[in-house]
Amino acid sequence: MNITTLVFILLSLLAVGSAIMMITSKSPVHSVLWLIVVFFAISGHYILMNAQFLAIVNIIVYAGAIMVLFLFVVMLMNLNKETEPVKNYRLQLIGVVSGGCLLLIILSAIMKIDTQQLVEMKVGDAGLIQSLGKNLFTNYVLPFEISSVLFLSAMIGAVVIGKKD
Amino acid sequence: MMLQAIDLALVIEKLILIVIVISASLVIAMYTTFAERKVAAILQDRRGPNRAGPFGLLQPLADGLKLFFKEEIIPNFSSKFLFILGPALAMMTAMMTSAVIPWGDKIEFFGRSVALQITDVNIGVLYVFGVVSLGVYGIMIGSWASNNKFSLLGGLRAASQIISYELAMGISMIALLMVTGTLSLKEMVIQQQQTHWNIINQPLGFLIFLICAFAECNRTPFDLPEAENELIGGYHTEYSSMKLGFYLFAEYINMFISSVIMATLFFGGYDMPFVNEALLSPNIAALVGIAALMGKVICFIFLFMWVRWTIPRFRYDQLMHLGWRILIPLALFNMLATGGVILYFGK
Amino acid sequence: MQALTNKSKQVNRAPMSFIERLYLPSIFKGMLITFSHIFKKKPTINYPEKQRPFSPVFRGLQILNRDEEGRENCTACGLCAVACPAEAITMEAAERQNGEEHLYKEEKYAAKYEINMLRCIFCGLCEEACPKDAIYLSETFTPADYQRKQFIYNKTDLLIPHPKENPDAYEKALGNRPKRESVN
Incomplete structure (x- = not known):
């Protein structure tokens, strides 16, 4: 296990963990902040793949501009438990079904991947x-x-x- | 996980460099607060702080000590973690920019040749731009976590102001990149050393960049986020003790860093004018370079202060008008003209 | 309306020309004005090291005078209390006993003499009213204090130092102005 693999694993854990935190956290402001952490982890992945330009542009555009606007809007809204609309079961069911469909597609795509070809780290100049x-x-x-x-x-x-x- | 001996030496060298750069920029920011008060006093026919130490030179230490001993107040209804995260982020993003700045040429040291730059990444300018665009988070998070209307208003002002002026800043930077053809700050300085300073090619671009730098640092005439007479203190209304100190300090570090960036991009960085560095021994040349850079930076910091004590604050609609309806079209025109000139003269 | 002075200036409401709308020339002009202030003389005085001289008509803290031999001038006639517009002065008279001639100049003296410095307006009418030149306003300020009662100055606070026992302090308290003229 060399240092690149270690960094890759750490970044992946960070990305997946903060993505889960983003979905599960109650406060929308916290969600936005977790999403920013996700973007940073993904930028780290870009750097691992020797794509510094993509990494920094990801930070500038997504973390630096779009998420600021998100945060802007979320901060202005009065979001708390009292004003949260109650979703009925039908909507929740539809949500579960469509989310499950997406999960299935992603799973089938992952199954099809030829595992012989790994991601090239630190080489390549595509980025x-x-x-x-x-x-x-x-x-x-x-x-x-x-x-x-x-x-x-x-x-x-x-x-x-x-x-x- | 095997670090070779040479790698270890490199890591230590870079660590020492990082410590030096960060502590130097902290000390410079400290004395910038002192200089701000002194310059304000001199421009207003006063004397300024002159009691702590000779000529008042210990005043920044006294200020810092006072901030440390102040009572720490965290509002009851605020999100405590975010409240603390705000100033920490502001400080961190302010100091992160210094990583890609070339402070000088190589220095010979115990037979090792040490480059006076923490890292020469091939996207240096974009890195600076990215970190600057993150700087607003410290202000926004802190202002929201304060649970105070005025703080929130200040934070929103800061966010929209910084995003608006980032566009014009970016476009004026693109014109500069078209001329230089590189994103690395080090290469830009070397180019300017060999030919001439970029200000000659890009006077309009520099003007736009300068105005945007004032706005990005939240300096007067664009200090609307903290406009004390309408928003009490803006985003740091609820802050006290060293957290307030961090916010105030981050502003001065930002000012120092943006002065360095402007000097590097447009005024030749560590290039001393009318001196051929190749004729000097490397160490002397490096020292001359650092001195040249610092001289330029001091001029810029003085400009920041001079403008602060001359021009009154803009109204918010005037700020947006200037950013969106004047600076962005002007920057686009500048980019177009630069492209046209490069195309016509074939560079 | 006819202008009283020729200082008033009509505001020009004409639309701005292109040069004016650029703002940069006027900003530059303003910057030059502030820059010129770097070379201006600073009117500030470094206070504790350097002190502004008192004006000859300065009226400060009251002092009860003695003559050259150290006898109190005050005879407790009460004219100063009557003259005082702020009613800050109160006193009690007493008769001089035998053997006290070296303490009091006249046969009657003030056993108690109080000035409330919170009421005093430092108008100097007490000094003008005094027929014996026993009270005058010196060249010092009333020092700040934490308690109200500290501002009621009694005789020990007000009396000038003894000219024989403590001549330096006496000279200092007398100040630079010739107060002694009218006595002689």
């Missing part, structure tokens, strides 16, 4: 900014440009909404 950029601008240039047009329109939309006095 480095240089190779990622090259890939995006050569092999995947059309989807990349379309999505960037989408983002640009979203940004301009935000500016337009801001301009409406």
Whole structure:
């Protein structure tokens, strides 16, 4: 067992554990904070796979911006036991069924995986900014440009909404 | 789990470097609080603190001691763990940025060549950006855990302000990255040493970055999160003792770190102007470099204070107007113009 | 309305020009103004080391005077108490006994003399009223204290030090102003 495996196991435990904590914790603010811990653990995994760019972008975008907005909204809502809506059994049953279906799909996908091919640690440069950029601008240039047009329109939309006095 | 001998030496070397960098930035932040009071006094024709020690130099120690001995108050209805987590996170994120900053060139030491940088990751600039974007959590968690309306308002202001200005900051940084073509801070400094400082290429980008740095550090004229005359104390209203000290201290560390970042990105980092470092012996060159960086940082810190005691605080709608309707379009224009120039002149 | 002085300035409500809307020039101007204050002289005085001189008309804590031989001037005539607008002064008179000539200048003296410093407004009317030049306002302040009763100053607090036994303290308490003129 070398140090990489150890770090991998620790990060995985952290990720899964805090994901469970996120679902089970009563307070929504705590849920959001646990989700942030999950993002950090996943960023750790990216770094293990030598994908520093993806790791840091994951932190900037998800932990740094999106979760701040989540926290923002959750803090503004008056969430406590009195105002929590009571869900009826039918809804809960539907939830269990759909969740179970998702679990089955994931399980079947895991079963199909060829276990001979392991994740490459510390090698490969797919997640480095240089190779990622090259890939995006050569092999995947059309989807990349379309999505960037989408983002640009979203940004301009935000500016337009801001301009409406 | 086998650490080779050479690895162990490297680990020890890095640990020593980390301790030095963190304690140095703490001491500098301490004296920045002193400098803030002194500069404020001088700009207002006063004398400032001059009682503790010669010229009042022990004043920051006295301030810290006072904060330690103050009564610790934790509000009854607050979430205790989060209440403590808030200032701790603020302090931690403030100090984490210093990991990727090149403080100087290599230094020769007992036959070992030690780089004066904790780690030269290939995503240095993005790391700084990521840590800065996490800085808001300390404020938000602390403000929510205080269970106080004014604190919450301060925290919300901080969150929306930092997110808004991060966009303009990021876009102005992209223009800079287009010019330099690297994300590593060390390589940027080396480039600037060989050619010229980036401020010459990116004056507009620097202006946008500077304004955003003021906003990210919650400094006047953008200190709305703690606006004392409308929000009492903003996000740290309920805090007392050293937890309050941590919040206040984190602000000064942020100020120091953002000064270092600006000096590194736009003003050549540890590059001493008009001196050819290659002609000097490595140790002297490293010391000259550190001195040059510190000189630039002191200028920036003075600028931060000078602006604080000159410009009054913005109104909140003015802040958002400046961020979204002026700085972001301006930064986009800057990025476009930079791209056009690079394309036209073929770099 | 006609302006009384030419100091008032009409507010310009015209829409701002482009340069003004940039704000940067005015920010720069403001920064220059604050920067120029670095070189201004600081009016602050480092208090305990350096003290501002008292003005010649300063009125401080009262003192009961003695003559050159150390005899109390006060005859307990009560004029100061009558003159006092704040009614801060009370006294009790007593007759000088044989053998007390070295203590009191006249045949009648104040056995008890109290000034309530919380009431006193330091107007100096007692000094003006006194025919014997027995009371005057010195160049010191009333020190702070924790209890109200400490502010009722009695004779031991108010009497000037003895000129023969303690000449230095006497000179100091007398101050720089010529108080003794009217006695002679």
